Amino acid sequence: MRAFFPLLRREIGFYFRTSIAYVVGVFFLLITGFSFWFLAVRLSQQAMDGDIAHIFFTSFWFWLSMLIVTPLLTMRLFAEENRMGTIETLMTAPVTENEVVLAKFTSAYLVFLLLWLPTLAYPLLGKACGGQFPVPPLSLVASSQLGVALIGAFFLSVGLLCSILTRHQVVAAMVCLAVLGLWLSSSLITIQFQLEAAEPLAHFIAAPRHMRDFATGILDSRTIVWYFSATVLLLFTATRILEAHRLR
């Protein structure tokens, strides 16, 4: 893993040098900030079922931000290298496919986690601004953030895989959006089309259900193992695809 850190440093540097991190950050904080403010106002006016963390992490706005931020962070990872031809100089340097895939994924993941960092202060900011809602306990915030971290890793690995398959960033982003959209609505699809045999599977992989559990403080080891292994599997597939490019 000798080349991992120089590669990681370059990848993270790219996000900030090209302003992608700032643009995505502003967009993300606007959506999540607006969503939290809206919830805080409603909770101050009327009692709602569940506390603010639970409602926030299961809201439409939460999933919208996840769906949009993922392709924005991952679409360029390989598509840009493929389009510019820099993949040729990169892969003829003494680096392994594992190092390249892992460095690119880690860079996107760190930026993703960095985006979520300010949201930890939302409840305190809401209270400071006069919000009339109970501050969620630390354990609930931690389990919710763990859910974000696990689901985020899975989403980003899907985005990375989409990026490795094309040389056009827009195509990578659209494919990633379509795959994640279908993934999120898998439960709805099985019900709508009466796919009874697929219902248990759709229920097992349903990210909204997992996030609801995390946001209510339920830590199911099966869910944690599922996201961890799905992410590893997708990254492993990405390294095999990168290797297979040499034999194409």
Add this chain to the structure above:
Amino acid sequence: MPLSNDILIRVNNLTRRFARCEALAAVSFEAVRGEIIGLLGPNGSGKTTTLRILSGYLAPTCGEVEMAGMDITAHSLDVRKKIGYLPESVPLYPEMKVEEYLLFRGRIKGLKKTRLFSRLRDVVDQCGLGEVLHRTIGNLSRGFRQRTGLADCLIHEPEILLLDEPLVGLDAAQTHLIRELLLDLREGRTLLFSTHMLCEAERLSNRVLILNGGRTAALDAPDALLRAARRLQADIQAPLGDVKNALESLEGGREARLSEKDDGWTRLSLPADGAPLPAGLEEWAARRQWPLRNLAYDAPTFDELFLRLTTLPPKVRNPKRRKSP
């Protein structure tokens, strides 16, 4: 006879097939330390594919490639430490500064801190990058981008340099600078570069490998190829059959080429090496009372020779992929 550890590139029956065609077919050659080999050929002849395979970017379909004594497939990572590869389009990260880019490339090539900075200074001096060291790559001219790519190739002091069209798009001064640099770089290294600039290949290379349709059309020193292509020619006023019968008594006659001209004369062409002197040919014709005209040496230029060698049938299509009628 070169020592075995002096042979840095050994290619044996290298073949590469793509979905619709055979880009390389049974190409074989060796290159020793200190040698510059020019890779020539028309567009689509397999130059870039050869360099990509030798750099480890593409895998060969069959055949063996040994770089610095190691098999390219089995020891890909170790081989990549020994080579510097510059692709044709000089792909660089446009958002990075030159210094930043070279340091990044040095780090992923495994250079430790002290050596990295000393090598950076060396390659910046060698490639004349001092004035653009702190400039963003995206704002550089083609020439400086080329030099940055070359500096990247050199930063880890590779034994083998593979350069795809290193002289393309450069002005006269930059071409001169890169040419001088390549000549300096040959010391202790093997350099394989592709080009369409035949005069540069002739000037720089110890040997040239000419590819046509993925096959080896010629492999030798430019001088040797030109010598072999030099022929003694004359028109003889005699029927072709008679000239053919009389060739046995002519020195070098076995390798003669005959062709009938429209006006009844016969064109005789002999390899210059081993052919009689013009006086000898005149005497041979005079003995048979055959008038001669246009007696002269045909010495093609390197460009003419290249054209002759590369106007052969196009590349072989992959028969497996053909649709049945």
